[in-house]
Amino acid sequence: MSDGGGLDPQDWAAFRALAHRALDETLDAVHDIRDGVPWKPIPAEVRAAIGDDPLPRAPSDPADVYAAFAAHVAPYAVDNRHPRFFGWVHGAGTPAGIIAGMLAAGMNANVGGRDHAAVEIERRVIRWWCDVFGFPATASGILTTGTSMANLIGLLVARRAAAGAGVRAGGISAEAGLTGYTSTEAHGSVGRAFDVAGLGSAALRAIPVDANLRIDVDALRAAIAADRSAGKQPFIIIATAGSASTGAVDDLVALADCARAERLWFHVDGAFGALAQLAPDLRRLVSGIERADSIAFDLHKWLHVPYDAGAVLVRDGALHAATFADHAPYLARTQRGTAAGEPWFTDFGPELSRGFRALSVWFTMKTYGLDRFGELIAQQCAMARALGERIAATPQLELLAPVTLNIVCFRYAAGLEDAASDVLNGKIVIDLQERGIAVPSTTRINGKLAIRLNVMNHRTTAADLDATLDAVLAAGAGLLDRSSA
């Protein structure tokens, strides 16, 4: 498509027509989302068409590339846009996010630093979230690809606070015995952050949980005391606000008190649960989050910003910058000109080049307004609670965890031994997925395989949930019949 003078089209009219067609079909796919299925298997010939495609040395007409996308990629999604997609904890995207993603690809801004409006937009978005969580004006933050990176950044700032400025050049000393504390229900990214940061995942103590799957604060205090007695150096408590398995939320007030008493960093992994702050009736669940030293959360989950987008906020902005800032000569800052505008976002995270995901966050927040997200979050949690009640009242079903937020974990029990139940419930989930009825995922609660429904999609209705539960009951009965036949 190039004209020898670069990569811009020779025939702009044809290119424009293609872009508009692609936009229309993108919007059609969202408009007609209920006509499709939330997932279907990739046919072998489609997998081969993608997987055997040789290295593209020569150019192709962009219309042909788009046709390949439309034929082989678009139809074979894990379609978290669909109202009966309940798997994992995925956001659904929004039409406004499509415009924003297009605008961001068009501007092609590098938001690592320098003096331009894209940086101002990210600063504003960070400030808005500081306002949401009651963080002070001296707080800082940065958008990330998600909570995994946000947890890592929070941990690195805490590591810098505990080990001092010398840790950046001198590294971790095993003798220092830095230890952290979280619950057995914490997300895997927390242990992974300890691994990446050189502390080792074993330095993260997995504290038992109570019947509601919240961290046992007495056990936490005992673990800290035991580590201190053993010469270790406790330095961080990581709370879970919305566990990945069940949506459990730790007692953040008790943890903030404990962190203050023990003089430990208090980090909240609020991947999706932190956004309960937006719903007046749910806010009490995350009370205490405003006392955190750092908060990590996703924007591609309950804010439905297109993947990927998350954030970390740090109460002590100066310490945050002291953890990452360094000034290479080719990144020198100036008082005027393009290289003005300190601090740069490269001072607040490990990345030097950074995309303009802030535009999607800004566009989403302004278009829908945070009150609307609060309403939707409240509605979804109410639907999840109602579903939990229906499950508890259904003899063939067993609710496996309390419904704290929006996640419902249960199994088709039917009096089976656990091993047989695990097999049966795994089959039920795959049956629903393969038939295109719904996409639940699975987890394990106290060792038992659970069917897990994440009620997060803004298109999901109570009827979708009822239909899914009906399908679980039918599939369970059918599979039992067949196995006993």
Place this chain on the structure above:
Amino acid sequence: MSDGGGLDPQDWAAFRALAHRALDETLDAVHDIRDGVPWKPIPAEVRAAIGDDPLPRAPSDPADVYAAFAAHVAPYAVDNRHPRFFGWVHGAGTPAGIIAGMLAAGMNANVGGRDHAAVEIERRVIRWWCDVFGFPATASGILTTGTSMANLIGLLVARRAAAGAGVRAGGISAEAGLTGYTSTEAHGSVGRAFDVAGLGSAALRAIPVDANLRIDVDALRAAIAADRSAGKQPFIIIATAGSASTGAVDDLVALADCARAERLWFHVDGAFGALAQLAPDLRRLVSGIERADSIAFDLHKWLHVPYDAGAVLVRDGALHAATFADHAPYLARTQRGTAAGEPWFTDFGPELSRGFRALSVWFTMKTYGLDRFGELIAQQCAMARALGERIAATPQLELLAPVTLNIVCFRYAAGLEDAASDVLNGKIVIDLQERGIAVPSTTRINGKLAIRLNVMNHRTTAADLDATLDAVLAAGAGLLDRSSA
């Protein structure tokens, strides 16, 4: 804009019209890019309009949000799309990338794992790059936000190789004395990766460079020997293929030989320089890259994929997975259904949720073809060399570094002392930026402030470079006149 049933528009026709207008104006901005300037300062009232915008509790018409974008964001870019943007090492974006970014925002795929076409696309893209660099079928890789993260991932795999499986749980100990080697010209992200990984940036030895700013291999061998004598554990050599300051490329064959002789991991930071591999006449510069244990490179630089996109390839795919894979119960994989398709990309990097940046890479590679990128890279390097020759032949100017690839570093010398020259050249750069003529950036070469032109934009012509150099000469003379007046 919501209808009470979610976040989809009530008035789809109006929303579609807005989206099409936004698309047209996005394409107009690229089509008319020469009519604008590569940068202009943000007026105070625009900065305030963004920065004082209160937390959006209530919704807004998306047309109003778009109007705010069009008024306050789009015009105030660091506009790396512009043919006279020469700052830092930024890609220019492409029209095909705009379509791909829009499609990706529309699909809203999470490419962390599971069985869907988006994962197959990323696998294919990684395999294509393995083909480009001659990596074996057992190699692995993952797309990242850029080379900063790619370098970190490469380092973590090397750390795992050197310290053994126990490092993930047990952490790193400064006492183990793991040491790495790179040149004084290495990118800041390499030292930052040592910092993040708990090794400490001081464990990365900065080896001197020769007159061509390439690592001094004899000095490297001596440093390794000295560290071994001191009881340290050398484990990695990190080569620079295209230094950030000047585009210098280390002797990769010599480094590969040294790494083999010393039994060290051989990582290549090829942020932009690795793509010289695409240009037949330049390929010799990166000869030896095919022997690397891991290669990090950007796709938002010389491939012009919209920000942000980079990649890391790892020769030993099993070791790569052993560095990151862990299996949380809520991420259990299955043989069939939505959760099939091992390995997942979460097994190859620190992120669990991941956007579909692979689509932009795939769309870009297929549309333009890699041969075209090779031609453009060769043209840009030829233009940079010609510019270097003109500078060397101009009495008022001083070329400060050899032009290896596409970066030209020079100063308006005019017989000044270094300190005065630094001030003058800094002023020249800001003058060109503020007047909208061109955006050079600066760096320091042997302590001297250099005007730095990165010739990477596929829209840049030799006339753009000549006009920029003319402007430097005029600005330099004018500033000297004024200061002596």
